[in-house]
Amino acid sequence: MIADAELTELGKDQAKLAHDVWKEELKFGIPVPGKLYCSPLTRAVHTNAITFDSIIPEPHRTMIIENLREVNSVHTCDKRRTRTYIKQAFPGFDIEEGFTEEDKLWDPHVRETYAEIDARVGGVLDMIFEQDQEQFISITAHGGVFGAVLRVTKQNKLILPVGGALSNFSKGEHDALSRVDHDAYATSHFSEGSDSDSDVDSLFDEPQIDIAMRTAPPITGLFVPPVRLPPEMANDIVQQCMSLYFDGRDVNQIMLFGRTTSEHHGSTGSGLPTFLITLLHQLAELLRDHLPEPVHEMLFPPRDAPPRARQAILNLYHPGEGISPHIDLLKRFDDGIIGVSFGSGCVMSFERVKGQEKEPIGKEEEGGPPDKDRWDLYLEDRSVLVLSEDARYNWTHGIDGRPKDFVVSEKGDGQEEPEWIERGTRMSITFRWLLPGADIVGGPDP
Numbered sequence: 001m002i003a004d005a006e007l008t009e010l011g012k013d014q015a016k017l018a019h020d021v022w023k024e025e026l027k028f029g030i031p032v033p034g035k036l037y038c039s040p041l042t043r044a045v046h047t048n049a050i051t052f053d054s055i056i057p058e059p060h061r062t063m064i065i066e067n068l069r070e071v072n073s074v075h076t077c078d079k080r081r082t083r084t085y086i087k088q089a090f091p092g093f094d095i096e097e098g099f100t101e102e103d104k105l106w107d108p109h110v111r112e113t114y115a116e117i118d119a120r121v122g123g124v125l126d127m128i129f130e131q132d133q134e135q136f137i138s139i140t141a142h143g144g145v146f147g148a149v150l151r152v153t154k155q156n157k158l159i160l161p162v163g164g165a166l167s168n169f170s171k172g173e174h175d176a177l178s179r180v181d182h183d184a185y186a187t188s189h190f191s192e193g194s195d196s197d198s199d200v201d202s203l204f205d206e207p208q209i210d211i212a213m214r215t216a217p218p219i220t221g222l223f224v225p226p227v228r229l230p231p232e233m234a235n236d237i238v239q240q241c242m243s244l245y246f247d248g249r250d251v252n253q254i255m256l257f258g259r260t261t262s263e264h265h266g267s268t269g270s271g272l273p274t275f276l277i278t279l280l281h282q283l284a285e286l287l288r289d290h291l292p293e294p295v296h297e298m299l300f301p302p303r304d305a306p307p308r309a310r311q312a313i314l315n316l317y318h319p320g321e322g323i324s325p326h327i328d329l330l331k332r333f334d335d336g337i338i339g340v341s342f343g344s345g346c347v348m349s350f351e352r353v354k355g356q357e358k359e360p361i362g363k364e365e366e367g368g369p370p371d372k373d374r375w376d377l378y379l380e381d382r383s384v385l386v387l388s389e390d391a392r393y394n395w396t397h398g399i400d401g402r403p404k405d406f407v408v409s410e411k412g413d414g415q416e417e418p419e420w421i422e423r424g425t426r427m428s429i430t431f432r433w434l435l436p437g438a439d440i441v442g443g444p445d446p
């Protein structure tokens, strides 16, 4: 095991990608961090140097902070180099006062506990929030450190622009750290499973639970085509996401950003990890014959279309968890949202926003579908959902927190009893277009 390892080739690529995203977003007015902090471990300092190379105007320099180093897991890669070495190797960086010449913290026999790492990372955050007036701050550190940030600030989400090496924090008005980087997210996190202890094996115990349908309810612009991602592809994506983003962290939400470019295939482009670009290609093919052409084109623009910024949001739900009903931010995201389910199905509920004109797809009295204000839809594992038009703007979508869903029988002919389907761990990937000029570093919620 190498002591304080250099950045790997993959790490370098990820940092370059982060750099390219910053460069691209600068054109759209992304505010650069006013203060930058970094772990003293070589791989972090390199990441910071590559990421912010020619992005941050002088005189901003990154400050190296002892307590942003990775959790000591007794591996030698967690031991840092001397102050003299760091100063010589990275002359463009500042080193905090009191930084000792030798690494006094690393001990080959002592594995740091959560309490210890939380205390030291909490100390850094206190220092930042007491001393700094800047609204945007960048911290370049490690998975274990961000895990601590989330515990200390009681945040349950982590947003990584690219590759997982970088995260920035925007100081909120309420708590020290009320929002983490890059998104003003509309929903109030995830709701815990409700009174899940009750026996929900009988309809009469939970009379309020509707029977969810298995096909798209009659809402204009809502599509759930009868297609599934191939199982091997879905498994591969879940594994990649778990190991890259969710593993060992108390995090249930990740946001990634990419931009379509005219050099690349119009629907994909740079910024997103390769497996998500491949997923987009696959979705474009899968959905081709199942969506009206203009909707397909909105989701997967042709090669010669102008470049656009796209967000991929990954949500992880443990059994019983849900997401509060919401409309995806109107000022931030454009029309055309694709959601893919992985690992487990769940019921998504759609509710008409009060005050919106009813636009029934066909008149009920003429044999059209019933005109309801709420629909429950079972999203199967590996299924794909598209929200556009009315479905995107005039209906909320949400997932009730509960351990089982009550769903129309698979035959769907109404003759068989509906079935209870247990929820497993579910991950969803949602692709949305960022509106031109949307402030991707936050701002007030909707």
Ligand SMILES: O=C(O)CCC(=O)C(=O)O
Binding pocket: 313, 315, 323, 328, 339, 340, 397, 427, 428, 430
């Ligand atoms: O998990 C899902 O399928 C929905 C996620 C969602 O609505 C969102 O992140 O805005």
Ligand SMILES: [Fe+2]
Binding pocket: 326, 327, 328, 397
């Ligand atoms: Fe949403």
